[in-house]
Amino acid sequence: MIKVGFIGLGQMGRPMARNLVQGGHTVQVHDTDTAAMAALADHGAIVCASVADCAAGVDVLITMLPNGDVVKAVLFDEGGAADALPDGAWIVDMSTVHPLASDGIAKEATARGFTFVDAPVGRTSDHAEKGQLLVLAGTDEAGVAHLAPLFDCMGSETxxxxxxxxxxxxxxxxxxMSIALNALSAEAAALCEAIDLPLDTAMKVMSGTPAGNGHFTTTWPGKVLKGDLSPAFMIDLAHKDIGIALDLANQMHLPMPMGSAAREQFSAARAAGRGRQDWSAILEQVRASGGLPHH
Amino acid sequence: MIKVGFIGLGQMGRPMARNLVQGGHTVQVHDTDTAAMAALADHGAIVCASVADCAAGVDVLITMLPNGDVVKAVLFDEGGAADALPDGAWIVDMSTVHPLASDGIAKEATARGFTFVDAPVGRTSDHAEKGQLLVLAGTDEAGVAHLAPLFDCMGSETxxxxxxxxxxxxxxxxxxMSIALNALSAEAAALCEAIDLPLDTAMKVMSGTPAGNGHFTTTWPGKVLKGDLSPAFMIDLAHKDIGIALDLANQMHLPMPMGSAAREQFSAARAAGRGRQDWSAILEQVRASGGLPHH
Amino acid sequence: MIKVGFIGLGQMGRPMARNLVQGGHTVQVHDTDTAAMAALADHGAIVCASVADCAAGVDVLITMLPNGDVVKAVLFDEGGAADALPDGAWIVDMSTVHPLASDGIAKEATARGFTFVDAPVGRTSDHAEKGQLLVLAGTDEAGVAHLAPLFDCMGSETxxxxxxxxxxxxxxxxxxMSIALNALSAEAAALCEAIDLPLDTAMKVMSGTPAGNGHFTTTWPGKVLKGDLSPAFMIDLAHKDIGIALDLANQMHLPMPMGSAAREQFSAARAAGRGRQDWSAILEQVRASGGLPHH
Amino acid sequence: MIKVGFIGLGQMGRPMARNLVQGGHTVQVHDTDTAAMAALADHGAIVCASVADCAAGVDVLITMLPNGDVVKAVLFDEGGAADALPDGAWIVDMSTVHPLASDGIAKEATARGFTFVDAPVGRTSDHAEKGQLLVLAGTDEAGVAHLAPLFDCMGSETxxxxxxxxxxxxxxxxxxMSIALNALSAEAAALCEAIDLPLDTAMKVMSGTPAGNGHFTTTWPGKVLKGDLSPAFMIDLAHKDIGIALDLANQMHLPMPMGSAAREQFSAARAAGRGRQDWSAILEQVRASGGLPHH
Ligand SMILES: NC(=O)c1ccc[n+]([C@@H]2O[C@H](COP(=O)([O-])OP(=O)(O)OC[C@H]3O[C@@H](n4cnc5c(N)ncnc54)[C@H](O)[C@@H]3O)[C@@H](O)[C@H]2O)c1
Ligand SMILES: NC(=O)c1ccc[n+]([C@@H]2O[C@H](COP(=O)([O-])OP(=O)(O)OC[C@H]3O[C@@H](n4cnc5c(N)ncnc54)[C@H](O)[C@@H]3O)[C@@H](O)[C@H]2O)c1
Ligand SMILES: NC(=O)c1ccc[n+]([C@@H]2O[C@H](COP(=O)([O-])OP(=O)(O)OC[C@H]3O[C@@H](n4cnc5c(N)ncnc54)[C@H](O)[C@@H]3O)[C@@H](O)[C@H]2O)c1
Ligand SMILES: NC(=O)c1ccc[n+]([C@@H]2O[C@H](COP(=O)([O-])OP(=O)(O)OC[C@H]3O[C@@H](n4cnc5c(N)ncnc54)[C@H](O)[C@@H]3O)[C@@H](O)[C@H]2O)c1
Structure with a gap:
């Protein structure tokens, strides 16, 4: 049993805190929305009138808030949580915040003698309800072992x-990756419709190719990731094929901004002399465009 | 045993034609590159000095050429293959050509009394060597049955x-989809490197999410594809998260043009009132931008 | 007085041909649309039933057609214009066609003993009506002198x-440049509206800066065009400022895909070590991305 | 003579503060960089050890700092400038900051009884040296009259x-607009080079068209800005022409991401039924994509 403070009882925080209570932990909660707190009280959580109250006496303080500015304010504003938090307590921020903001918060937390862990979650509020989130823990095995009794209430995988x-x-x-891929998939699916190709047929084909399975585990490991750029499928041909698709889309009046941007990347790869390299060399092209060191 | 004409003996055509010979078919070949023809002769193909010769007397004429202009010229120029091809023969174009060019070729072939099938191939020249191509046949079961003796020599799946x-x-x-996804994956992988996140860690996480598995079989079927736009993960949050990634990339001096284009799509979705819809609604957004009819 | 054949009597060709007639030239016209020919007949042009008839006996044959494929077919198909055109005649294509297609047509025309001139026009159909087009002549002074009697009927500037x-x-x-700039201007103007900034105020300010006057004659001549990349305004600051605008637009739900693409270019420039160079160095960045030789 | 505090003596602030001193005002300066302060002392400014000292007793406090976070901290942190600034003083922020951050700062300044004016500057550090900046004053005639003695030292136009x-x-x-236009101009200029078109020739032509003069004062006023979308030059043709340019660029291996993004905007316009509208209607298209109300 761990004594937990939990700040931020929104779509995600509410079920997460509830699952902690139901897992047998003592949970003090706070949110600016009193209705949100009331709902948790019904489940057995201790309602706190302020973030400081919520931090008082706990072993672990969890934040599940909209963004880094709010997390920072909740923790470090005058009279904030950090002022009330016991020495040596852990702060676990499970919100999705800007990594550089998170680094700043971690630094300040550490300077004040707390252990800070960034542990944002994957999946959706449905998974939060069922305690089946994916916890991405910014710590080592020991850190996870320490927090496992909590993570295991909220998620099914850490x-x-x-x-x-x-x-x-x-x-x-x-x-x-998943958000941008969603938009890209939408371009492909809309183009199917625009050219009267049943989406089922396309999906069936794509389920057996990198179009459906991605490149990380298919085309990359045997090629670019081990430094072999000899072509299985050449950049030049990739540029040709994506050009056909874009021309088709333009004739169908279907805007495909992501595919358009992709074509220019392959064009840049050709300009850089990569036309006869394997298409996975697009990774080297993007790396070079960002000034990342030659492999 | 089928009597086949095969025009275009490049990186793909060469092994494909060889596999047809080895499958026991009579194969007449032609290419403007005489060395390419010589190589096939060694395997038992009949070398033809012209496209017309190559088409003379065959049941099926296969083309594997750089693009639609070449296919069209080879078939329909004066003294071209179509002039020599027996009435009722089949023309099977296995090249990757612009669909509208292919439609035009099909139309002309049909008008001249031939049966035209577009049957481009998936996978790479390595697969061509091993007879393990994916054949995408633009015809019905009967058509495929007719051509199966040939397809089965060249590919492992039709x-x-x-x-x-x-x-x-x-x-x-x-x-x-696979080409654009390659470039998108490169952006994600390069960002990992720029922020000192081991690619292995990222790939491990993504292997369990739509980032690695795509949306076609994960987030879409239960949502947008059945018309349910209630949010599991909201467009507004997707827009927030991709914005964080892009800000981070910009701070790291890593250009991510595809992600940038994606963010503007989610921004457009919000402008269209979709902020609180499920992120799979980005499909509806892209469809609408192309004037596709309301579902 | 020149004997002219004119093929293509659309929105542009009709007034252009009419102005030639009114300028005193003998004009034979053809179009697949007979109504278009009839209209010209009323003005005194000689209607021709075929492109060959239209080319017969003329000094100069002008084409004003939808695209290069049509121009090519009209000229070089069997029984086309070139077959009937007198030896040594001039062919002047005033259509907007793909430069590489134009090169191909020029080559064939030259091979057949004609003089080919690409002379597309700027401005709009309103200017065509008034004989105030801008003629962009792909030839030297002698060529223009030869064609001036015609150009001067159709345009006000060559x-x-x-x-x-x-x-x-x-x-x-x-x-x-003008088309893409139109879309970019639209992004800026829409952002004004989204943030309640009167467009008049913005236009007034921009009328005195490169935003309104472009860079070709303002920021570039003293800097990048003479090889001086010392900063008057740094790439780093340009990247900062465009980032602010894009963040603002995203908060306002206004998609700005062009600005987004621009930001990634400045990001690439920073990655290439150009952060402290003058913003006109973006030209060097774009040149490098296309593999153009170091200046 | 006005008593001025000036915080931020960088590339811009240094010459601006110096020009204020030389204009006869009493100027107290502060910067975290002591060398920067020392340089100003030589010109007769009063060096202050803290932002509070710099604010003490002045009529107008000017800030010229890297971004909104710094401005906010300098003004409102504990012991900051606002704590020392006389009641009723004016705060004039001349930095380039995020408008929403500026709004927040204005609000807090006003709440504390100060008059806040956003007055960022246009042009470059060269102009700052010569007192020829463009001051963009976020206030009315009365406000500008009040500050004119200062603005007129630093700038030549308000x-x-x-x-x-x-x-x-x-x-x-x-x-x-000017930053994105810079990148767009670079694409056009690099394409000239890639296709062996002298830049001078292109610039000469563009100096007489919207390509060089922009749309705000040329194509827009008579069309989209007065609600007339009848075509002088159709969206369909604009889409055609930009497509030719992009195909050419791709053949030349020159990436043109901005032009690519523009083409997709014109494609979207066609999908929205605007193909036969005037090209200035791209403004209506962009407005619609951002959910701006129908005109
Ligand atoms: N919803 C999802 O599917 C999902 C999935 C993974 C991660 N996330 C992330 O989880 C975090 C929370 O998301 P959510 O969907 O629960 O958001 P939400 O907006 O539903 O909840 C945020 C809660 O924080 C409270 N809050 C805001 N400011 C506060 C303050 N100063 N003090 C106390 N409470 C305050 C709000 O009242 C609200 O109840 C976000 O960072 C989000 O990006 C969400
Ligand atoms: N290489 C791949 O991985 C791959 C995969 C799938 C599909 N494709 C497609 O297959 C087709 C062929 O690709 P490839 O890689 O073999 O190309 P390739 O360039 O290696 O081969 C093309 C062959 O066609 C010949 N040819 C060109 N013009 C000719 C003419 N007028 N008459 C006779 N022969 C002519 C050339 O001499 C050459 O041998 C293309 O459409 C390509 O897009 C390639
Ligand atoms: N409209 C403009 O503002 C403008 C401005 C500058 C350049 N252009 C260019 O000028 C050219 C003509 O444009 P337009 O606006 O007049 O187009 P249009 O479509 O109005 O006219 C084209 C004409 O060509 C005729 N035509 C088509 N195929 C033919 C054939 N095989 N034989 C004979 N006639 C045929 C059509 O019947 C039609 O009358 C295009 O290349 C266009 O890009 C147009
Ligand atoms: N340089 C230009 O051409 C230009 C043109 C127009 C607008 N601007 C804008 O003007 C502002 C200043 O630009 P710059 O080029 O002078 O930048 P700069 O980096 O040269 O100067 C910033 C100065 O602020 C000082 N500073 C930073 N934090 C401070 C703090 N907490 N307390 C006191 N001093 C602090 C720095 O030491 C530095 O001297 C920026 O907002 C910039 O975007 C610049």
Whole structure:
């Protein structure tokens, strides 16, 4: 049993805090929305009138708030949570915040003698309800072991990233990829419709190719990730094919801004002399455009 | 045993034609590159000095050429293949060509009394060597049955799309998606590196989320594809999160043009009043931007 | 007085041909649309039933057609204009066509013994009506002198580009710039509205800065165009400021895809070590991304 | 003679403060960089050890700092400038900050009894040296009259925007437009080079068209700005022409991400049924994409 303070009882925080109570922990909660607190009281949480009250006497303080500015204010404003939090307590921020903001908060928390862990969550509020979140813990095995009694109430899986700051970093990367991919998938699906290709047919084909399975585990490991850029499928051909798709889309009056941006990347790769390299070399192209060191 | 003409003996055509010979078919070949023809002769193909010779007397004429202009010229220029091809023969274009160009070629072939099938291939030249291509056949079961003796020499899987023109269409969609996704994946991977997040950690997390598995079989079926836009994860939050990633990338001096384009799509979705809809509603947003009819 | 054939009597060709007639030239016209020909007949043009008839006996054949494929077909298809055109005649294509298609047409025309000039026009159909087009002539002074009696009927200004192919090239560049700039201006104006800034105020300010006057004649000549990249205004600051605008637009739910793409270019410039160079160095950045040789 | 506090003596602030001293005002200066202060002392400014000292006793406090966070901290942190500033003093922020941050600062300044004016500057540090900045004053005629003795030392032109917050808003819009336009111009210029078109020829042509003169004062006033969308030059043709330019650029391996994004905007306009509207209707398209009310 751990004594927990929980600040931020929104769509995510509410079920997370409830699951902690139901897991047998003592949970003090706070939110600026009193109705949100009342709902938690019904489940057995202790309602606190201020963030300071909520932090008083706890072992672990969890924040689940809209963004880094709010987390920072809640913790470090005058009369904030940090002023009331016992020495040596843990602060676990489970919100999705800007990694650099998170780093700043971590620094201040550490300077004040607390242990700070960034532990944002993956999946959705439905999963929060069922205690099936994915916890991305910015700490090592020991840190996760310490927090496991809590994480296990809220989530069904914890990724141990191994170091401070990596929890929020992997969260942001994962969301970047899945959110942008959503928009890209929409372009492909809309183009199917525009050219009278049943989406089922397209999905069936794509389920067996990198279009559906991604590149991380298919085309990259045997090629760019081990430094082999000899072509299985050439950048030049990739540029040709995406050009056909975009021309088609433009004839159908379907805007595809992401595909358009992609084509220019392949064009840049050709300009950089990569036309006859494997298409996975687009990774090297993007790395170079960001000034990342030559592999 | 089928009598086949095969025009275009490049990186793909060469192994494909060889596999047809090795499968026991009589194969007449032609390419403007005589060295390419010589290589096939060694494997037992009949070398033809012209496209007309190559088409003379065959049951099925296969083309595997750089683009639609070349296919059209090879077939329909004066003294071209179509002039020599027996009445009722089949023309199977396995090149990757613009679907509208393919439609035009199909139309002319049909007008001249031939059966035209678009049957482009998926996968790479390595697969061509091993006879393990994916054949995307723009025809129905009967058409595929007719051509199976050939397809089965060249590929290990044939998708029956059911109708003329759908082979090349699904090919283009698949390539669009996989090519653009490659560039998007590169942005995510480069950002990992720029923020000192081990790619392994990121890939491990993404292997369990839509970031790694795509949306077609994960987030879409239960939501947008059945018309349910109630939020599991809101457009507003997706917009927030991708904004964090882009700000981070900009601070790291890493250009992410595709992610940037994606953010503007989510911004447009919010402007269209979709902020509190499920993120899969981005499909409806893209559809609307292309004037596709309201579902 | 010149004997002219004129093919293509659309929104542009109709008034252009009419102005030639009214300028005293003998004009034979053709269009697939017979109504279009009839209208010209009323003005005194000679209607021709075929492109060949239209080319027969003329000194100069002018084409004003939708695109390069049509121009090519009209000229070089069997029984086309070139078959009937007198040896040594001039062909002047005033359509907007792909420069590489134009080059191909020029080559074939030249091979057949004609003089080919690309002479696309700037401005609009209103200007065509009034004989006030801008003629962009892909030829030298002598060529323009030869054609001046015609150009002067149709346009009020002729730019002598000096060499074959440069007429259509400068046309495409000009249109690229003005069309894309139109969309960019729309983003700026819409953002004004979204933030309640009167457009008049913004326009007044911009009328005195590169925002309204462009960079070609303001910031570039003293800096990047003479190889001086010492900062009057730094890339780093430009990146900062455009980032503020985009953040603001995103908060206002206003998609600005062009500005977004621009920011990533400045980000790439920073990654390439140009952060403290003058903002006009973005030209060097774009040049480098296209593999253009170091200055 | 006005008693002025000036905080932020960087590339811009240094010459601005110096010009105030030379204009006969009493100027107290502060910067975290003591060398920067020392330079000003040589010119006759009073060096202050803290922001509070710098604010003490002045009529007007000017800030010229990197961003809104710094301005906010300098003014409102404990022991900050606002604590020492005389009641009723004016705070004039001349930095380029996020408009929403500026609004927040204005609000707090006003709440504390000060008059806040956003007055960012246009042009460059060269102009700052010569006292030839463009001052964009977020206030009315009375406000500008009050500050004119100062503005006239630092700048050669003051735009009276008429209301609080409009100074920084017009600054951001102007910079957005000029910065993005810089990158767009670079794409056009690099394409000239890639296709061997002398830049001089292109610039000469563009100097007479909207490509060089912008749309605000040329194509828009007679069309979209007065609600007339009848075509002088159609969206459909604009889409065609920009497509040619992009195809050309792709063939030349020149990435043009901004032009690419523009094409998709024109594609969206066509999808929205605007193909036969005037190209200035792209403004209506962008407005609609941002949910701005129908005109
Ligand atoms: N909803 C999701 O699917 C999801 C998934 C993963 C991560 N997240 C992240 O989780 C965090 C919370 O998301 P949410 O969906 O629960 O948001 P929400 O807006 O529903 O909840 C935020 C809660 O914080 C409270 N709050 C705000 N300011 C406060 C303050 N100063 N003091 C006390 N309480 C305050 C609000 O009253 C609200 O109850 C966000 O960072 C979000 O990005 C959300
Ligand atoms: N390489 C791949 O991984 C791959 C995968 C799937 C599909 N494709 C598609 O397959 C097609 C062929 O690709 P490839 O990689 O073999 O290309 P390639 O350039 O290696 O081969 C093309 C061949 O066509 C010949 N050719 C060109 N014009 C000819 C003409 N007029 N008459 C006769 N022969 C002519 C060339 O000499 C060459 O041998 C393309 O459409 C390509 O997009 C390629
Ligand atoms: N409209 C403008 O503002 C403008 C401005 C500058 C340049 N342009 C360019 O000028 C050219 C003509 O534009 P437009 O606006 O007059 O187009 P349009 O579509 O109004 O006219 C084209 C004409 O060509 C005729 N035509 C098509 N195929 C033909 C064939 N095979 N034989 C004979 N006639 C044929 C059509 O019947 C039509 O009358 C285009 O290349 C366009 O890009 C147009
Ligand atoms: N440089 C230009 O061409 C230009 C043009 C127009 C507007 N601006 C804007 O003007 C502002 C200043 O630009 P700059 O080029 O002078 O920047 P700069 O970086 O050269 O100067 C900023 C100065 O602020 C000082 N400073 C930072 N934090 C401070 C603090 N807490 N207390 C006191 N001093 C502090 C720094 O030491 C430095 O001297 C920025 O907002 C910039 O965007 C610049």
């Amino acid at each position: 990724v141990v990233t191994g170091a401070a700051g990596l929890g929020i970093r992997v969260k942001i990367i994962n969301n970047y | 998708v029956v799309t059911g109708a003329a023109g759908l082979g090349i269409r699904v090919k283009i969609i698949n390539n669009y | 730019v002598v580009t000096g060499a074959a192919g440069l007429g259509i090239r400068v046309k495409i560049i000009n249109n690229y | 735009v009276v925007t008429g209301a609080a917050g409009l100074g920084i808003r017009v600054k951001i819009i102007n910079n957005y």
